[in-house]
Amino acid sequence: MPDDQFNASESRKRCLKYRRRILDISQQVTALHGAAAFSAMEMVDCIYNGFMQWNSKSESSDSFIMSKGHGCMVQYVILEDRGILSKKDLDLYCKPEGILGCHPDYGNPGIEASTGSLGHGLGMAVGMAYTEKYVLKDRGHIYTVLSDGELQEGSTWENMMMAANLKVNNLIAFLDHNGFQSFGRTSETHPEFYPIKEKVEAFGWETVEVNGHDVNQVYDAIKTRKGNKPYMLIGNTVKGKGVSYMENTAIWHYRSPSPEEYEQAINELDEVSS
């Protein structure tokens, strides 16, 4: 991982640009999963633009899996920014002539695994991390972003246990803990889901809990990890972060904003940046 100081203000500028781009694309489609992308935004920016080692602008020795595949808009806009996906690819999002859908598809530029069904990404990430560390001998790191709802899948816990058994300390998972799933607020629908941190630690992981929208906190946590175990950063986030009417409102899990709502969202982002 890079030792040079992460530039937080550059990161914030990028995230603003990415949110705008996602809102632009929202005007072309009815279902977007935009809110799920907004909650993971800062963490995914830190991964791609802070942690992953790039041999060239588009070639990395590390890997990233968007295990919460419904948040892949954030991945698409970053891949576009890095020149791995084209503007045309994003303009044709969910269109018959295009290649990008609502979930990431392996084989598309920059997409290292197909996801969409929850509870699949961590297993693949463990297999990748194991191969890098033990077969190819200490090469890359594997980064993955999980949703909090995804932690209800048994397969996630199977793989949490295997990651610790296999000692894949080159695996770094980010939990996008926005506290919401389709049915509502997780703390109300599944109170025994909490506490999360202790559960993950009990499975043999090193963990930290930070504000997932604070890029300094995210960056510092990863940089100062002990690094002898698989690592999970629990990022407390806000679903739909950055657009007031989207924040913590279940319908925005799927919906795209109307033209009026789009204007309001862009204005709110502009206010934040000024």
Next chain:
Amino acid sequence: MRNKFADALYEIGKTDQRICAIVADISPAGSMVNFREDFPERFINCGVAEQSMIGIAAGMALKGMRPFCYTIATFSLYRPFEMIRDDLCYQNLPVTVIGMGAGVVYSTLGGTHHTMEDIAIASAIPNMTVLSPCDPNEMKHATTWCATESNGPVYMRLGKVGEPDLTASADEFKIGKIRYLKKGAGDICILSYGIIMKMAFDLAEEIYNEKQNEASIISVHTLKPLDKEGISEVLKSYSKVIVIEEHVPHGGLSSRVKEIALDVNSNCDLKVFTLEDKFIHFYGSYPELLEKHGLSLKNIKSKLD
């Protein structure tokens, strides 16, 4: 058969660093012990966590490996079905899923351990290749193909140990092609696959003894992609075609051969013998359980004439 599988994997694994074995709490035997000892970094035991087994295999394949996942058939295919579909088949990764003891070979273990619908289930997924070798040597050929030539996911049935050699005078083994194990001068042909193939040989022998009609025997080791052309030719060339399979009636070889017979307007006398579409609560030997399903020489012969 299990030993030949492990032997083949170990031999190829010596020179190909991409070969790895991921098991779910199956204690290694024979060459699998050597594999684990000689290539420890390429042997993973996930424990009783089959979803993890498939997910990890997918991740390893995404990094260039050619994993073999190995456990009892019901647990290797049914429990992690969605991982097999999404992680392996949707991404079209070169991972071989071995279903050990497929069919009803674990007769006394009960329905939870009987794999009666695996061919239908595995064949239904796009990109999947489905194999079921009939004897140890055919197993060796199939394993070698999976390890060295396959470019996508494979589900392969594996028997237990001690199966007889049935392919000594067989045609060459080619993936996707039916294989004559015996070419007879008579007008009867028996199609089968997997370890129940022995019953095809016993049936052919009885038919010959009683009627001096020398039946041909074919191994349909590749259930997907199915050799439609080869099977069409069989339906045209013989007046009686018999299918024997250790699988429920739908979605296996029998129903596929019927489809082909319809497609080619075959007028041959086609008789199929399968497991029943039933969970049978019976605890006896493997042949006794097969008999309860109607898969016995006596029952088959009584329905042939």
